[in-house]
Amino acid sequence: MTTFYADSDIPAMLADFGVAVVLDGITAKGVVDYVDGVTLKENGIGGVINKAITVMLQTSNFPSLSANNAVGESITVDGVSYTVRLREQTTDGAITHLLCTN
Amino acid sequence: MATIREQIIEAAVAAVNSGAPAGVPACVRTVMQPAEQAQLPTITVFPVREEVDPAKAGRWGPIIVRTLYLRFVIYATGDPADGALDPIVEWVAKAIGGSQLGGLAQDAVEHELTWQYDEGNFAVAAVAMDFRIEYQTLRNDAALTQ
Numbered sequence: 001m002t003t004f005y006a007d008s009d010i011p012a013m014l015a016d017f018g019v020a021v022v023l024d025g026i027t028a029k030g031v032v033d034y035v036d037g038v039t040l041k042e043n044g045i046g047g048v049i050n051k052a053i054t055v056m057l058q059t060s061n062f063p064s065l066s067a068n069n070a071v072g073e074s075i076t077v078d079g080v081s082y083t084v085r086l087r088e089q090t091t092d093g094a095i096t097h098l099l100c101t102n
Numbered sequence: 103m104a105t106i107r108e109q110i111i112e113a114a115v116a117a118v119n120s121g122a123p124a125g126v127p128a129c130v131r132t133v134m135q136p137a138e139q140a141q142l143p144t145i146t147v148f149p150v151r152e153e154v155d156p157a158k159a160g161r162w163g164p165i166i167v168r169t170l171y172l173r174f175v176i177y178a179t180g181d182p183a184d185g186a187l188d189p190i191v192e193w194v195a196k197a198i199g200g201s202q203l204g205g206l207a208q209d210a211v212e213h214e215l216t217w218q219y220d221e222g223n224f225a226v227a228a229v230a231m232d233f234r235i236e237y238q239t240l241r242n243d244a245a246l247t248q
Contacts, residue, residue, distance in 0.1 A: 038136045039220040040228040042175045046146050047136035050222030085221060102223045 007094045010058045021055060022076040023062045031056040032077050053082060053100040059089060065096045075100060105244040106206055107170055110235055113203040114147055114172060118194055126193045139224055143178035143190060170235040175228055183227035184217055191229060198233050207237040
């Protein structure tokens, strides 16, 4: 049987290792990941190292996540300002992952 | 002695690096390592394919005609990222297009350009510029033209 984090499970998880996230003028906790990857290689040559910045949030904390209009919005993660470039709700929708760009 | 192909690639690198305007990075041969954001823009060049046509010089002739596909890949970041590539593309086309690369080639013709994009914490674009380099060698010695 597949189980999901229910909305009530998430705050405890975020409180444990989350950072401050400001979106829609609301401050709440989110979990951020910074993962470098190589992109745009051509025949195995060259390429560029780029960084994927992903923030995991509780969907119900932020209106734009529920309204599905977060892409292009400004977001502050752990004191750094970004723009949301991709929004992906997962499983039952209680968690949203945002990919951010400088 | 290096093959004519190898000499052509070295001549192409020299042509792009000679008299390049401000903002055009140095062209480096076959860079395997990816670039960091602070190192952009970059240019690398490498061979991707070669066609050999023995018929042009006759079935029993001593010469074969070759068409080398030489690929320049340029990376840049900006907004829009492809716009940042444009002045570099212009210079590479000017430096290589129509060149005989010091007498090593009969002609160098722009063949195809392909753009790709990616966005992580910054936007980056790459363009692959393929040139068709026509040259000839002896049938049994790729280091000699005649």
